[in-house]
Amino acid sequence: MTQDYPYNGRLSRWEEVAPGLAIVGVEALESPFPFEPGQYATLGLMGPAGKLVQRPMSISSSADDLGEYEFFIRLVEGGALTPLLWERSVGDPINIKGPKGKFLLQDDGRRSLFVASGTGLAPFMSMIETLRSRDQTRDIVLLHGVSYDSDLAWRETLTELQDGDGFPLRYVGTVSRPQHCPEWTGCTGRVEAIVTDQLSEHALTPADTTIYLCGNPDMITAVDEVATERGFPAEQVRKELYWPKGRSH
Numbered sequence: 001m002t003q004d005y006p007y008n009g010r011l012s013r014w015e016e017v018a019p020g021l022a023i024v025g026v027e028a029l030e031s032p033f034p035f036e037p038g039q040y041a042t043l044g045l046m047g048p049a050g051k052l053v054q055r056p057m058s059i060s061s062s063a064d065d066l067g068e069y070e071f072f073i074r075l076v077e078g079g080a081l082t083p084l085l086w087e088r089s090v091g092d093p094i095n096i097k098g099p100k101g102k103f104l105l106q107d108d109g110r111r112s113l114f115v116a117s118g119t120g121l122a123p124f125m126s127m128i129e130t131l132r133s134r135d136q137t138r139d140i141v142l143l144h145g146v147s148y149d150s151d152l153a154w155r156e157t158l159t160e161l162q163d164g165d166g167f168p169l170r171y172v173g174t175v176s177r178p179q180h181c182p183e184w185t186g187c188t189g190r191v192e193a194i195v196t197d198q199l200s201e202h203a204l205t206p207a208d209t210t211i212y213l214c215g216n217p218d219m220i221t222a223v224d225e226v227a228t229e230r231g232f233p234a235e236q237v238r239k240e241l242y243w244p245k246g247r248s249h
Helices: 117-132 153-164 189-201 215-230
Strands: 008-019 021-028 040-046 052-057 069-074 093-100 111-116 140-148 169-175 209-216 236-239
Touching: 021 052, 021 093, 040 111, 040 140, 040 189, 052 069, 052 093, 052 117, 069 117, 093 153, 111 189, 117 209, 140 189, 169 189, 189 215, 209 215, 215 236
Parallel strands: 111 140, 111 209, 140 169, 209 236
Antiparallel strands: 008 021, 008 093, 021 069, 040 052, 040 093
């Protein structure tokens, strides 16, 4: 594909999780940038108006592997960047710059409750993979809410990690449209609706837990209210809002 823009990266991997949902790898062709797990990069493609269209995307890969930056991306119909991205193929050029963001795993000695909706799972995967690559552990309860069970990316990886004995992870997926998922037998409902029960089931309290929220703003607002009711101070509720200004991707 001929491009006029001096792109600095290339699409190196494309794994379709479900229609309109993909795990995407990007290789930096110039000097790779280091990042902290939980941060995001900015991806860019030249749009039809001849201007570079850029959007922030959380990195899902380990911070110790800069050979490829991995992202978990949903196609947004009518969006600015993602329809352009879905027209590309592995090997095509793309722009990447970074990192930015302060959604970082706190070295506070506390247990961690990760709550993700949709592609908000990405930074949590980076945190988990980075801990594993450094032979470190953290007591983590991970809740991932999606519409359909087919959207539960990394489900097999996370289930295997939970069932092993080397990393203290409890993984709970929840599906909000179970009527369309006849084989699904797990939790149902939006992820914010199961938080109260999960806090009680795993005995997660303000005394020993930090809550991390990533995904759509409505979910974050709802869980933040639950956390406040449970007595969690603001500094123990870390937030990464996707589309905080209603900006389409």
